[in-house]
Amino acid sequence: MKNFTDKVAVITGAGSGIGRALALELARRGARLALSDINTESVADTAGRCEKLGATAVPYELDVAHRAAVYAHAAAVRGEFGRVNLVINNAGVALGADVEDMTWDDFDWLMNINFWGVAHGTKAFLPDLIGSGDGHIVNVSSVFGLVGVPTQSAYNAAKFAVRGFTEALRQEMRIAGHPVGVTCVHPGGVKTNIAVSARGIPDDVDVETIRRGFDALTLTSPDAAAKTILHGVAKNKARVLIGADARAIDLIPRLLGPAYADLGVPLYRAGRRTAARFGIAL
Numbered sequence: 001m002k003n004f005t006d007k008v009a010v011i012t013g014a015g016s017g018i019g020r021a022l023a024l025e026l027a028r029r030g031a032r033l034a035l036s037d038i039n040t041e042s043v044a045d046t047a048g049r050c051e052k053l054g055a056t057a058v059p060y061e062l063d064v065a066h067r068a069a070v071y072a073h074a075a076a077v078r079g080e081f082g083r084v085n086l087v088i089n090n091a092g093v094a095l096g097a098d099v100e101d102m103t104w105d106d107f108d109w110l111m112n113i114n115f116w117g118v119a120h121g122t123k124a125f126l127p128d129l130i131g132s133g134d135g136h137i138v139n140v141s142s143v144f145g146l147v148g149v150p151t152q153s154a155y156n157a158a159k160f161a162v163r164g165f166t167e168a169l170r171q172e173m174r175i176a177g178h179p180v181g182v183t184c185v186h187p188g189g190v191k192t193n194i195a196v197s198a199r200g201i202p203d204d205v206d207v208e209t210i211r212r213g214f215d216a217l218t219l220t221s222p223d224a225a226a227k228t229i230l231h232g233v234a235k236n237k238a239r240v241l242i243g244a245d246a247r248a249i250d251l252i253p254r255l256l257g258p259a260y261a262d263l264g265v266p267l268y269r270a271g272r273r274t275a276a277r278f279g280i281a282l
Contacts, residue, residue: 001086001136001181002234005030008081008132012064012121013091015042018140018190018229021222022088023047025230027055034077034084036062037091064091064117065109074124084128086233088138089121096151107154114158119165129180136181136233139166143188143241143249148261150268170238181236185229188246190220219243 001007009026013019015037023035027050035050035057037043043059050057058080062073077084095102095110118139129135144152145159163184170182220243232240241247252260 001134001236003029004086004230007031007085007134008034008077008083009086009088010034010036010077010084010121010125011088011090012036012062012117014046014059015039016046018187018222018225019088019090020046020049021226022090022229023050023057024053025223025226026050026086027053027057029230031055031086032081033057034060034081036060036064036073038063064089064120065112067116067120070117070120071124074128077125078128083132084125085132085134086136086138087121087125087129088140088229089118090138090140091117092140092142095154097154098151099153102154110154111158114155115161115165118162122165122169126180130178133179135179136183136236137166137169138183138185138229138233140185140187141166143186143246145184145186146250147252147264149264167238181233183229183232183237183240185232185240185242186246186250187225188219188241188243188249190222190225190242219245 004026007026007030009023009031011019011022011026011033014023014033014035016039019035019037020042023033023046026033033047033050033055035043035047036059037046038061040059040061043061047057047059058077060073060076063069074084092114093110095106097103097106122137122139126137129137139162141162142155142159144156145163148156163186166182166184170184173180173182225242228242229240241250256263
């Protein structure tokens, strides 16, 4: 997929953050857009912004955790647009909790969205991508799909799973000779709302304090992330790292192997002290 003109792009989590930035960038590049989010107002706003740029953009309410809903969404998109060329499984949530303290409800909630949502979107749209003759699927993992981090065991589990699932899928598409590119994306710190909407935030921590702290610690804007992702799609890259922090984190397990997990303990403690100065509890 060398360009996006008249391509039909499906984006989950399009109501804000990277998903919204991708929608707007694709609108500028002439794509037709099927945009979904669990928040109907936010995704309608994104669609309206895309239409002002001259694009066809249809908003859909969708909870990617529900398999039947994702398959129904695929059917609706197929009926509206006639084909699908690009699917970006971007919807995601966050959870901060030690394994010891984490509830099963919270664990299930995160896995159902961050991993199963990606699997649902991939399986539901894969026949359309193969049939398009020029398809591409983008699954958003994280730098936490590259290294394990304390308090992020559930998030790590989902994002490592997305990485393995996507890397296997890319090989399968090439073995079968299907005209579908596959890219796994690993963002570092991107200025989105994921931190303030996370579960596991202590009751005594102010959300605005978290927002300011998260913004201070993140390095990349959603617009820059979107451009990097689409560049990776155009180049059919297997892996896309977003931000200098992602590139640095990618080197850690390469250089240290499994020893990084033990060496990371003092770094985590130092990180807690730094985060505390910004009002973020780790």
